[in-house]
Amino acid sequence: MSIVEERYSKWLNHENLAPQYKPVLEAMDAEEKNDAFYTTIEFGTAGMRGLLGPGTNRINIHTIRKATQGYANYINENNGGKAGIAIGYDNRHMSKEFAFDCADLLAKNNIKSYVFESLRPTPELSFAVRHLNCFGGIMITASHNPKEYNGYKLYDDKGCQLIPCLASQVIDKVNAIEDELAIDANCTEEQKKLITVIGKDVDEEYYKNVLSIQLNPEVKKDIKIVFSPEHGTANIPVQEVYKRAGYTCIPVVEQCSPDPDFSNTPTPNPEQAGAYELSLKYAKENKADLILVCDPDADRMGVGVLHNGEYVVLTGNQSGSVEIEYICSQLQKQGKMPENPVMFNTVVTSDLGEKVASDYGVSTEKTLTGFKFIGEKVAKYEKTHEKNYVFGYEESYGSLIKPFVRDKDAPQACLMLAEACAFYKEQGKDLVDVLDSLYDRHGTYEESQVALSLAGEAGAKRIKEILATLRKDAPTQIGGTKVVRSEDYKECTIKEGDTVTELTGFTKSDVLKYYLEDGSWIAVRPSGTEPKCKFYYCIKGASKEDAHNKTVHFQKAMDDLIAK
Template structure:
C-alpha cells in the first residue's frame, strides 16, 4: 500500500471533520508533510502518548486515541478482570474533552466502567481520584507544558502512579494489535459512562488544606500571593485553596488566568522557559506580594518567585524549592521516613535527610519511579515537580506543593525570616549546592542521538577547568534500571548528567557544583556561579557541534 492509499484508508475511518479536511488537503498538496504524518506510529511509552495534533498515526487525533483506548481496555480487562474501572481526566487543550469522551465510550463498550471528571481539572486531581475511588486505572488527556499544537495521553494504574516498563510495552502491543486488525468505526462503544460531580474536587481540596494543619497563630492572613496558572486549569482551584487555608486574598495575573489552549501570552507554557514568567514578575513589582506561584497548564508543576533583599523579585530554581520543601517535610510528624529525588536533581536533599535521621532514595527521572517508594514522605525532581502528600497523590502535584511553600513562607515571615534566609542556613550547614540546566531544543531527533553518541565515543577529559574523574553510562545499567544518559563526576564535587528529555525534543545537561560556605554566603554564591559558568560554556560547545 503506497502513501496515498494509506492516507485514504485512514481518511475513510476518521470521525473528525477537522483532521479529515486537513488530510484531504495534504493528499492533494503536500506529500512531504503527508509522509511525516504516516512515518510510523506515535510512540506509546511510560509517559503515554504525546505529540502534535493532526491526521495520521504519527499525530494526536481521534483515531489514535480510539485505538489507544481500545488497547488499554484490553489490558485492563485482561489484568483486572470484568469489574475493572477507569477514571478519565482532561485539561483545556485543543480536543482534550473530545479525547476524554472518546476514551470513556471505548472503555464502556469494552466492559470497563468509566468515570469522567466533571470539567477540565489539574492532573493531580486525576491522580487523587484513582485511589480515592479505588479505580483500576486512570487516563489524563494533557500535554502538560508542551506547545499549544500538542496534546497527550497519560496512563496510570491502580496505585495512582504512571506506568513503568514492561506495562507500557504490553499496552503498546495491544494498541498495535487493535490498529492492525480493526477500523475504529468497528470498535464497540457505549456512551453510558458516569460523569463525576464536584464532590471529587471537594474531596481533593479538603485533603490539600488538611495536610497544612491548623493555622493556630494566625500567620497565614499576612501572606499575599501572586498566582498564574499559565493559561491552564489550576488557577481557580489554587485560589480557592489559598482562601480556604486562611491566606490573604491572592492577586491574579489576569492575562494568564483563564484557560486558553493557544497560551497566547507565552511562547511555551512552561515556567522554566525564558519570558514565561515576565507577566507574573511585572505584577509582583506592582503589588509587592510575599510570593509568586506559577503552575504549568495541567498544574502538576509549581514554580516559585520571591522578593530579594535588593527589592526586586527572582524565581527560585526547582532544586531550591526542593531543598526548602525537603526541610519542611523533614520536620513534619509522619511514619513515612524517606526523602527521595530524581537522579538529575541537586544533591542537598541527601544531606537534609541524613541530618534529620531520615532515609534517602534516588530514582530515575520521573514520578513514575519516585511515587512508588512505599515509605515516601517527600519527593521532588528539579523540573518543578514535588510530591508533598504521597498518602493520597503519588505523583507530582503543583497545587499542594504551592500550598506547602506558601505555608512555609508564612511560618518564616512570622519569625522575620524569608525563604532565602532558610536556604542560606541550609547552605551553611550542608554546603552550597548550586545547580543549573543547559538544554537544546531540536527540530530533528537525530541531533540528540548524535550528541549522545559523540559523548560516548569521545568522552571529555576536562569540563570547566575540572578533570573528569568518572563517567557512568546509565544505558549499561547501574543500581537503577537502564536509561539513556551519562553521569560525569568531576573533581571538587562537580557533576554533570546528560540525557534526552522524555517528553520534549530536547537534550538536557544538569550541572552541579558544591561550595563550602566560609565567612560570606555571598562570596560562596559568586564562586558557585563562576564555576557553573565555566561548566555551562563547555557543555554549550558539546551541544553546538
C-alpha cells in the first residue's frame, strides 16, 4: 500500500474523524487523494496555509489541532501558559470555529488564551499580543488567498510572526505528534475559565495607536476616499479611524459584509486587477481622489489614484515609495527625524524606496521575504538603540508606519496615504505626481511580479526543478544583458565574474537574485504560502516607456530560460 493510500485509509476509517469530512473523502478520485495526502502541510513564510478540506496536506480541524498541540507543548516547555496566547481570526470558512477550538485545546493544556469576540485584522492580533503581555499569538487567516484557502499564523511575545529559529522548535513539536486524528479539544469546565473573550477594550487601544501616526492631523481633508475591505476584517477599523480623523470615506457597500465566499469581488488580492473593479466604479461615480483596497486580514493595502482624469493603480513598490517620501519629508521638515534612522524592506523590494530614504539620510536594511524578518529587526534595535525605526515595507502591498504592531498594518497605511493625499492636494498635486517627481530625482523603475502557478505534487516538483536548474546553470546574461552579480540565498554565495564570496546576514532561503549591467535586477523564489514560483522584476529605464519595454523583454527572456 502506498503512503497516500495508507494515510487516506487511516483518515477514512478513524473513529475520531470529524463527520463532515467522511463524505468528502469518499467522493475523492485518485488525483484528489494524492494531492490531499502525498505530504503533510508545512509552515512557510507566513505560517501554515493551504486548501480547506480533509487530508494531511489540507487545512482542517485535525491539522489545526496538530499544529496547536505542538505549539502548546512548546508554550508549556517555555513556561508561557500563564501569560497566555492571543487568538484572532478573519472572515473565512471555519476561521471562527478553528480559533475557538484552538482556545479549547490550549485550555486543555492549562494555557490561558484571549480570543477576539469576532473577526479582527491580523495587525490588531499582533498589537493584542503586546498589549496583553502574552507569550504569543495565533491568527487564523489565509490573508489574500482565494476562498478555498485558510491558514494558521503563529506570533511570539513581541507580536512578530515566528522567525525560523523559533518556528523550527514548534515544528519539531508538531512533527513529533504521530496521530493528528487522536487529538481532541475537550477541556473541563474549570479549564474553560482559562479562556477570555476580548473585543472593544483592545479595539480602543489599537485605534488610539493608529491615530497617533498622523504627521499633519490638521491638514485640510478636502479629499474623497473610496474604500473596500474586500469582505474582510478592515471594514470596521478603517472606517472608524477615518471617522475619528475627519476623512470622508465612501465604503464599497457590496464588499463590506464578512462573506467567506467573497461573492462580490473577483479576487480578494490587491495584487490583482479584479480586486479594484467595483471600487473603480464607485470612484468614477463619486469623483474620488483615492481608492484604497485591503485584503481580507487587513495587512495589505492596494492604492488607486485619480490622475489627469483617470485612475492609476499603484504597485506596492510605488505606494511604499510615496509613503517613504511623505513620512521622511515631514519628519525632516518638523525636526522629528530621529538619530540614526533606518528603514526596512526585503531583497525583492524595488530600489526606488531605498534611494528615496537615502535622500533624507535614512539607511536601509534588507531582509528575506516575510514581515517577520522586519519585525525581528525592529525588536533588535528596540533593545540596542543603535538605530531608530522610520518605516518598513514589502513589495506585496504591506507596510508598517509605527511599530506598536510587528506585522504589516493596512489600517495604519490607509490613514497615512489619506493624509499624504490631502497634504499634496493642497499643493495642487496627486500621489502619481509625487511618484513622477521621485522618478525625476532617482531614476525611472518598473517593478512587476510574475507568478507561475504549479499545483499538486507534480507542481511542487517542477518548482524545485526550476530553482535547481537556475542554480546549476546560472545565467551569465538575460535577454542579451550581462549579469554582473548573482546572489544565492540558499547556498549563501555572491558571484561577481569569477569571484565567489560569502553572503551573510540572512537565514538560508531558496532565493536567487540576478543584477544586470543596466542597473536592473531579477529575483526568483518559490512562494511560501501558495503553489507558485515567483519572479520579481525591478527594471531601470530612461523613461516609463523604456522601463516598460525592457520589462516585457526581460520577462520573455526568463520565460525562455525556464522553458529549457
